[in-house]
Amino acid sequence: MLNNNFRIPKFSIGIDMELIERFEKISLESHSNLLRRIFTQNELDYCFSKIDPAQSLCGRFCAKEAIIKAFSSLDQTVISFTDIEILHVDKKGPKAIIIGKQFSTDFLDRVEIKISISHTAQAAVSNALVVYWCDM
Amino acid sequence: MHEEKIKKIFAQAFEIPEEEVHDDIAYNSYQPWDSLKHLQLVSMLEEELGIEFEMDDIIDMSSYKKVREIVLKYLT
Numbered sequence: 001m002l003n004n005n006f007r008i009p010k011f012s013i014g015i016d017m018e019l020i021e022r023f024e025k026i027s028l029e030s031h032s033n034l035l036r037r038i039f040t041q042n043e044l045d046y047c048f049s050k051i052d053p054a055q056s057l058c059g060r061f062c063a064k065e066a067i068i069k070a071f072s073s074l075d076q077t078v079i080s081f082t083d084i085e086i087l088h089v090d091k092k093g094p095k096a097i098i099i100g101k102q103f104s105t106d107f108l109d110r111v112e113i114k115i116s117i118s119h120t121a122q123a124a125v126s127n128a129l130v131v132y133w134c135d136m
Numbered sequence: 137m138h139e140e141k142i143k144k145i146f147a148q149a150f151e152i153p154e155e156e157v158h159d160d161i162a163y164n165s166y167q168p169w170d171s172l173k174h175l176q177l178v179s180m181l182e183e184e185l186g187i188e189f190e191m192d193d194i195i196d197m198s199s200y201k202k203v204r205e206i207v208l209k210y211l212t
Contacts, residue, residue, distance in 0.1 A: 022172060031179070037175055037178065037179060038175060061172065078191075078195070081175075
């Protein structure tokens with residue numbers, strides 16, 4: 001954050017909610033193209049290691065959609081699902097990073113993302129806060 | 137022939153009869169067409185027609201009419 005001493009933050013939020021049942025019929029074998037349009041290999045490895053992959057897939061989808069919505073209203077760049085990776089961090093909760101190779105170091109240095117994901121038996125929801133540090 | 141196939145895939149994606157597919161069905165006004173359904177539609181079109189869309193085209197698919205126009209661009 002040292003580089004942001006002479007910058008001012010622009011804040012944006014996004015939210016998304018989906019029914020988990022929409023992911024229950026999705027499998028690696030029959031929906032490979034769809035899954036790879038949304039998730040990274042690390043995310044797929046993590047989700048399909050779980051007893052209930054649908055819940056993990058749904059939560060991650062919501063988080064990515066919330067981040068995309070937040071970026072959309074910031075109007076700084078267009079970001080897609082596979083430009084974002086949701087990392088699972090025990091106790092501290094999930095963390096989002098930008099992995100798209102097209103983004104410059106300067107851009108990545110200016111962006112901070114915070115997410116929260118929650119589930120019920122039927123649905124997942126996520127909100128995202130994106131901070132973009134502009135030059136003063 | 138391509139147009140019939142596009143309509144069939146669209147109907148399958150939204151689980152509606154082909155007769156209900158028309159040009160005015162739009163992302164902003166047709167409730168079942170949300171972001172997940174959009175990606176499912178894109179994946180089905182790519183798999184069944186053997187094409188791969190550019191990201192800008194995926195974003196531009198805002199109605200059935202636009203979907204058809206964009207897909208035909210890849211097929212002709």
